[in-house]
Amino acid sequence: MDLFGLLHLDELSHGLANLSMFPYFDIAHYIVSIMALREQPGALEVSRVSPLACWFSSMLFCFGGAVLSGIMLAEPVVAPLSNSTSILLASITWYLVFYCPMDLVYCSAALLPLRLVLSAMKEVTRTWKVLGGVIQAHGKFKDSLLVMIANGWAKGAGGGLISNFEQLVRGVWKPETNELLKMSYPTKITLIGAVLFALQQTHYLPLQTHHLMLIYTVFTVVNKSRMMLTGSSASPFAVIESAVYKTLFTGSSPYAALTDETKNRCIDHGATNGATSTAGTKEIGENGAAVKKTPVSPVKGQSGSLKAKEESENADKTDCKKKK
Amino acid sequence: MDLFGLLHLDELSHGLANLSMFPYFDIAHYIVSIMALREQPGALEVSRVSPLACWFSSMLFCFGGAVLSGIMLAEPVVAPLSNSTSILLASITWYLVFYCPMDLVYCSAALLPLRLVLSAMKEVTRTWKVLGGVIQAHGKFKDSLLVMIANGWAKGAGGGLISNFEQLVRGVWKPETNELLKMSYPTKITLIGAVLFALQQTHYLPLQTHHLMLIYTVFTVVNKSRMMLTGSSASPFAVIESAVYKTLFTGSSPYAALTDETKNRCIDHGATNGATSTAGTKEIGENGAAVKKTPVSPVKGQSGSLKAKEESENADKTDCKKKK
Amino acid sequence: MDLFGLLHLDELSHGLANLSMFPYFDIAHYIVSIMALREQPGALEVSRVSPLACWFSSMLFCFGGAVLSGIMLAEPVVAPLSNSTSILLASITWYLVFYCPMDLVYCSAALLPLRLVLSAMKEVTRTWKVLGGVIQAHGKFKDSLLVMIANGWAKGAGGGLISNFEQLVRGVWKPETNELLKMSYPTKITLIGAVLFALQQTHYLPLQTHHLMLIYTVFTVVNKSRMMLTGSSASPFAVIESAVYKTLFTGSSPYAALTDETKNRCIDHGATNGATSTAGTKEIGENGAAVKKTPVSPVKGQSGSLKAKEESENADKTDCKKKK
Numbered sequence: 006m007d008l009f010g011l012l013h014l015d016e017l018s019h020g021l022a023n024l025s026m027f028p029y030f031d032i033a034h035y036i037v038s039i040m041a042l043r044e045q046p047g048a049l050e051v052s053r054v055s056p057l058a059c060w061f062s063s064m065l066f067c068f069g070g071a072v073l074s075g076i077m078l079a080e081p082v083v084a085p086l087s088n089s090t091s092i093l094l095a096s097i098t099w100y101l102v103f104y105c106p107m108d109l110v111y112c113s114a115a116l117l118p119l120r121l122v123l124s125a126m127k128e129v130t131r132t133w134k135v136l137g138g139v140i141q142a143h144g145k146f147k148d149s150l151l152v153m154i155a156n157g158w159a160k161g162a163g164g165g166l167i168s169n170f171e172q173l174v175r176g177v178w179k180p181e182t183n184e185l186l187k188m189s190y191p192t193k194i195t196l197i198g199a200v201l202f203a204l205q206q207t208h209y210l211p212l213q214t215h216h217l218m219l220i221y222t223v224f225t226v227v228n229k230s231r232m233m234l235t236g237s238s239a240s241p242f243a244v245i246e247s248a249v250y251k252t253l254f255t256g257s258s259p260y261a262a263l264t265d266e267t268k269n270r271c272i273d274h275g276a277t278n279g280a281t282s283t284a285g286t287k288e289i290g291e292n293g294a295a296v297k298k299t300p301v302s303p304v305k306g307q308s309g310s311l312k313a314k315e316e317s318e319n320a321d322k323t324d325c326k327k328k329k
Numbered sequence: 330m331d332l333f334g335l336l337h338l339d340e341l342s343h344g345l346a347n348l349s350m351f352p353y354f355d356i357a358h359y360i361v362s363i364m365a366l367r368e369q370p371g372a373l374e375v376s377r378v379s380p381l382a383c384w385f386s387s388m389l390f391c392f393g394g395a396v397l398s399g400i401m402l403a404e405p406v407v408a409p410l411s412n413s414t415s416i417l418l419a420s421i422t423w424y425l426v427f428y429c430p431m432d433l434v435y436c437s438a439a440l441l442p443l444r445l446v447l448s449a450m451k452e453v454t455r456t457w458k459v460l461g462g463v464i465q466a467h468g469k470f471k472d473s474l475l476v477m478i479a480n481g482w483a484k485g486a487g488g489g490l491i492s493n494f495e496q497l498v499r500g501v502w503k504p505e506t507n508e509l510l511k512m513s514y515p516t517k518i519t520l521i522g523a524v525l526f527a528l529q530q531t532h533y534l535p536l537q538t539h540h541l542m543l544i545y546t547v548f549t550v551v552n553k554s555r556m557m558l559t560g561s562s563a564s565p566f567a568v569i570e571s572a573v574y575k576t577l578f579t580g581s582s583p584y585a586a587l588t589d590e591t592k593n594r595c596i597d598h599g600a601t602n603g604a605t606s607t608a609g610t611k612e613i614g615e616n617g618a619a620v621k622k623t624p625v626s627p628v629k630g631q632s633g634s635l636k637a638k639e640e641s642e643n644a645d646k647t648d649c650k651k652k653k
Numbered sequence: 654m655d656l657f658g659l660l661h662l663d664e665l666s667h668g669l670a671n672l673s674m675f676p677y678f679d680i681a682h683y684i685v686s687i688m689a690l691r692e693q694p695g696a697l698e699v700s701r702v703s704p705l706a707c708w709f710s711s712m713l714f715c716f717g718g719a720v721l722s723g724i725m726l727a728e729p730v731v732a733p734l735s736n737s738t739s740i741l742l743a744s745i746t747w748y749l750v751f752y753c754p755m756d757l758v759y760c761s762a763a764l765l766p767l768r769l770v771l772s773a774m775k776e777v778t779r780t781w782k783v784l785g786g787v788i789q790a791h792g793k794f795k796d797s798l799l800v801m802i803a804n805g806w807a808k809g810a811g812g813g814l815i816s817n818f819e820q821l822v823r824g825v826w827k828p829e830t831n832e833l834l835k836m837s838y839p840t841k842i843t844l845i846g847a848v849l850f851a852l853q854q855t856h857y858l859p860l861q862t863h864h865l866m867l868i869y870t871v872f873t874v875v876n877k878s879r880m881m882l883t884g885s886s887a888s889p890f891a892v893i894e895s896a897v898y899k900t901l902f903t904g905s906s907p908y909a910a911l912t913d914e915t916k917n918r919c920i921d922h923g924a925t926n927g928a929t930s931t932a933g934t935k936e937i938g939e940n941g942a943a944v945k946k947t948p949v950s951p952v953k954g955q956s957g958s959l960k961a962k963e964e965s966e967n968a969d970k971t972d973c974k975k976k977k
Contacts, residue, residue, distance in 0.1 A: 051834070056902050058833040079405045081727045083790075083804065087797035104902050142407075149411035156407065169497065173817065178828030180502030185382040186375070254380050254428050403729045466731075473735035480731065493821065504826030509706040510699070578704050578752050 014219065021222060022215035026133050028094065033126035035098040036114055038066040038164065043102055043111065051175045052103045058174055063099040064092070065171040070134055070163030074156055078145060121233055128225040132218050135161040135195060139202040150203050157199030162192045190232070190240055194225055197242075338543065345546060346539035350457050352418065357450035359422040360438055362390040362488065367426055367435065375499045376427045382498055387423040388416070389495040394458055394487030398480055402469060445557055452549040456542050459485040459519060463526040474527050481523030486516045514556070514564055518549055521566075662867065669870060670863035674781050676742065681774035683746040684762055686714040686812065691750055691759065699823045700751045706822055711747040712740070713819040718782055718811030722804055726793060769881055776873040780866050783809040783843060787850040798851050805847030810840045838880070838888055842873055845890075 024030075042048055042063055052059040065072065068085040075082040086092060101110040114120060138160030139153045146152040159166060165184045172179060184192045198221050204210035205217050212220075228241055240246070348354075366372055366387055376383040389396065392409040399406040410416060425434040438444060462484030463477045470476040483490060489508045496503060508516045522545050528534035529541050536544075552565055564570070672678075690696055690711055700707040713720065716733040723730040734740060749758040762768060786808030787801045794800040807814060813832045820827060832840045846869050852858035853865050860868075876889055888894070 053902070055834045055836075056898075057836070058831075061833055075727065077405065077407045079399065079403050079727050081725065081793070083725045083794070083800050086799040086803055087794045089797065089799065092799060100901075145405070146407070146411045149413065151410040151413065151416060152407050155410055173828055174831065174833055176829045176831065176834050178502075178826075180497055181500045183382075183498065183500065185385055185498055186379045186500050188379075188381070250380075253424075254377070401729065401731045403723065403727050469729070470731075470735045473737065475734040475737065475740060476731050479734055502826075504821055505824045507706075507822065507824065509709055509822055510703045510824050512703075512705070574704075577748075578701070 014216075018213075018215040018219035022218050024129075026130055027090075030126050030130045031091065032094055032098065033123045034130045035067050035095045036102065037120075037123050037127040039063050039095075039099050039102045040111065040114060040120075042066045045172075045175075047177060048175065049103075056104075058176075059103060060096065060099055062171055062174045063103075064095060065167065065174065066164045067095045068163075069165075069167050069171065070138070070160040073159040073163035073167050074138055074141070077156060077159055078142070117233075121230060124229055124233060125226045128229045129222055131161050131191075131195060131198065131225060132222045135198040135221075136202050136214070136218065139199060139206055143206050148207055150207060153203035153206065154196075154199045157202055158192075158196050161195035161198060165189060165192045190238065193240060193242065194228070198225075338540075342537075342539040342543035345543050348453075350454055351414075354450050354454045354457075355415065356418055356422065357447045358454045359391050359419045360426065361444075361447050361451040363387050363419075363423050363426045364435065364438060364444075366390045369496075369499075369501075371501060372499065373427075380428075382500075383427060384420065384423055386495055386498045387427075388419060389491065389498065390488045391419045392487075393489075393491050393495065394462070394484040397483040397487035397491050398462055398465070401480060401483055402466070441557075445554060448553055448557060449550045452553045453546055455485050455515075455519060455522065455549060456546045459522040459545075460526050460538070460542065463523060463530055467530050472531055474531060477527035477530065478520075478523045481526055482516075482520050485519035485522060489513060489516045514562065517564060517566065518552070522549070662864075666861075666863040666867035669867050672777075674778055675738075678774050678778045678781075679739065680742055680746065681771045682778045683715050683743045684750065685768075685771050685775040687711050687743075687747050687750045688759065688762060688768075690714045693820075693823075695825060696823065697751075704752075706824075707751060708744065708747055710819055710822050711751075712743060713815065713822065714812045715743045716811075717813075717815050717819065718786070718808040721807040721811035721815050722786055722789070725804060725807055726790070765881075769878060772877055772881060773874045776877045777870055779809050779839075779843060779846065779873060780870045783846040783869075784850050784862070784866065787847060787854055791854050796855055798855060801851035801854065802844075802847045805850055806840075806844050809843035809846060813837060813840045838886065841888060841890065842876070846873070 043052075048059070048062070051062070064085070068091075071085045072082050074080075075084055102114075103111075105111065114123060135157045138157035141160075142149070142153040142156035162184070164171065169179070169183055188196075201210060201217060201221060205212050205214060210217070232238065367376075372383070372386070375386070388409070392415075395409045396406050398404075399408055426438070427435075429435065438447060459481045462481035465484075466473070466477040466480035486508070488495065493503070493507055512520075525534065525541060525545060529536050529538060534541070556562065691700075696707070696710070699710070712733070716739075719733045720730050722728075723732055750762070751759075753759065762771060783805045787805035789808075790797070790801040790804035810832070812819065817827070817831055836844075849858060849865060849869060853860050853862060858865070880886065
């Protein structure tokens with residue numbers, strides 16, 4: 006492409022494409038992922054009660070994409086375990102993040118400048134994972150765009166997509182929330198990446214692989230850094246999403262009134278349900294004791310783990326500061 | 330077989346066996362399946378909040394059999410995605426059923442005569458799916474009757490059997506109900522079909538494939554039409570089931586008294602549980618606010634989604650009429 | 654090894670290694686497993702309401718290891734169904750344990766001497782399953798220690814590890830408990846066995862296969878018998894576990910205080926939750942009606958199904974005696 010040649014970006018993109026993820030970028034991915042797990046509500050308690058469940062959860066955060074892709078393509082889901090070096094690195098990271106004396110590792114990595122660098126490095130690994138997934142599916146299902154997108158998405162955002170089952174390992178069950186019902190930013194950006202790389206691989210998108218890798222990587226890194234620095238969780242696609250949504254999915258007029266209402270509250274399956282539930286809790290609370298009905302209240306469900314995960318990456322946590 | 334020759338049914342059965350499911354019967358299957366999803370409680374709200382979750386749920390309704398069979402036989406579960414034409418047809422159907430302006434498509438298809446024809450056509454596809462599953466398992470596990478039955482059943486009634494996980498996509502979780510605990514009519518008829526075709530393929534049943542296809546198809550279509558026209562959801566096997574049940578599964582006398590009782594109430598795991606739960610709700614209700622304890626009340630669980638799905642196919646929904 | 658030759662144990666270990674599990678040991682495994690299922694809360698009711706769900710649950714108890722291993726290695730999960738003889742034996746056992754007239758089979762097998770022998774025989778099958786799993790993984794993933802351990806563990810303790818999903822078949826859902834969060838004795842001993850056999854197969858443990866089989870089998874059988882006779886459920890590894898735990902997983906001082914506390918209560922995700930929940934129930938109870946909030950109360954969750962399963966094998970149930 007001429008533009009790339011003109012801007013002398015060709016060499017840069019070649020250099021990026023030849024970059025090895027192992028070990029530095031992989032380690033950054035493990036650190037950021039396991040820190041996101043640690044910041045889930047209840048995760049620290051699980052790490053004390055059952056280190057094994059905590060380790061397994063961490064591995065699902067780190068290798069969830071490979072596991073999900075394995076299920077989808079009928080390849081051994083234990084395959085990530087066979088890569089001893091990666092597992093060893095991830096396990097050491099897990100141990101240091103959760104059990105390091107004085108909590109040194111977590112507190113250092115949670116400092117904004119370091120977290121910014123680590124998160125940016127993690128974003129770089131996303132490009133490689135999405136592309137790897139797309140190419141793998143391309144090899145198995147010749148020219149099936151949807152399979153390529155699905156596998157690229159699974160590889161890149163696997164940890165989020167299987168989060169219901171990852172939570173189950175830790176004894177948490179939040180059926181009312183999942184990444185398909187309410188997509189987080191990382192899942193969205195990965196889906197877009199999977200679509201772009203699938204189009205590029207099938208030559209519908211007239212770009213070279215390394216050029217697209219450069220564009221996508223720069224976009225994700227810049228966007229992630231911007232979100233972390235401004236503390237904003239606003240999606241850069243909000244306008245497009247809203248336009249597409251309004252054009253395509255509000256055609257059936259009898260339900261148009263419903264739409265805004267449903268968007269404002271948690272998917273609660275019946276407004277009365279949500280309303281009386283809260284009222285009921287309050288009523289009993291006035292009797293002297295609050296009743297927690299399910300492990301997850303509707304409100305907690307809304308600002309649930311996935312969002313927490315996403316947000317946790319945007320803000321410097323104050324946990325460590327308090328301790329000092 | 331002489332009887333078939335005598336009744337000149339040989340040609341008819343050959344004609345049926347050579348019938349192509351694509352595209353008309355497939356489309357009927359998609360329309361009826363996606364309408365069944367739309368009639369699930371909460372499905373319309375999900376379609377507004379997250380079109381992607383709604384689309385994924387629809388695909389599980391349409392291709393659930395292929396997905397379940399893929400898991401069982403360790404073949405890629407994304408394989409249905411690789412059939413672009415089917416996915417495209419199912420997606421268009423999904424879009425029209427959920428988002429068509431004025432809700433034209435759903436309201437037309439919900440009219441009894443049209444729904445009757447579509448449901449009958451969907452029943453025809455069942456024969457092909459069950460037979461396909463049996464033959465596929467026959468090729469992989471030579472002469473293993475149970476695997477053939479399991480795979481034929483999975484292919485033909487997959488959407489129902491994985492309904493717990495399909496609901497999870499929409500944020501609904503009803504662990505107290507599944508197709509094994511309380512089989513719906515479509516699941517039952519598919520199981521019978523799978524047994525018959527497995528016996529026929531292993532030559533225990535002295536019939537030719539196309540003859541059995543004719544018999545089974547006629548039976549399912551006639552039975553379905555009868556159920557829709559009379560509005561009855563009575564299983565045609567109720568008498569046999571009851572006899573088998575009484576003969577085989579009530580032998581252990583100490584529990585005989587338990588049996589009738591347990592059949593009458595929801596599987597509630599402890600009578601006291603169910604009783605006090607209802608009492609508790611009422612008690613609090615009198616205090617001014619009803620408490621909805623779990624996303625699904627025991628009563629709702631009983632008349633839950635699977636039954637709703639089954640019933641929804643038997644009766645002409647009044648939704649559209651109200652709007653007029 | 655000289656010690657084995659010296660003690661004339663070489664022939665004994667060869668004899669053990671050549672022992673066929675089929676049919677006597679397999680039948681003992683089926684009987685003990687299905688009795689454990691029958692002793693789960695609610696299982697008897699399910700057996701009356703839906704014999705099919707009960708049968709499917711029983712098969713998961715008997716062949717759960719093969720199913721889990723199939724999922725992990727991307728091999729057909731229906732494979733156990735293709736072994737007609739095993740399925741037939743397990744099905745007959747299931748029928749006799751649940752539906753035998755006068756409940757003769759269950760009551761006889763529940764007598765301590767017979768149960769002791771059956772449980773000891775079941776422990777013997779564990780050795781074969783773990784070794785089988787380790788060897789199978791060794792063949793597929795050359796020298797990957799972790800995959801070998803994982804597959805050996807899955808094969809030997811599969812029924813426990815997938816218990817959440819086995820319960821789902823019976824309409825029970827207990828997300829707050831799983832074998833990773835709170836390992837039962839059988840799961841622990843299987844994990845240790847998987848580690849030992851994996852080390853032995855990769856020659857890190859300088860023992861011959863049949864010698865390790867003898868040592869491991871004797872250890873599990875003796876330990877199981879001791880636990881059943883003394884009624885103790887104390888793990889023989891409690892001291893080692895405690896030492897390892899204190900050394901490795903309490904490094905991060907700010908949470909040290911948390912540790913003991915969290916171990917004493919159910920993993921409840923918030924002390925307040927657990928506390929107020931109990932208080933709330935009591936409060937309402939005083940109003941005249943107890944409220945059962947979720948299908949499983951936190952207390953029941955703690956002494957939940959997996960522990961019940963384990964304990965049920967240690968004590969002679971008094972069920973049958975009452976009836977006499």
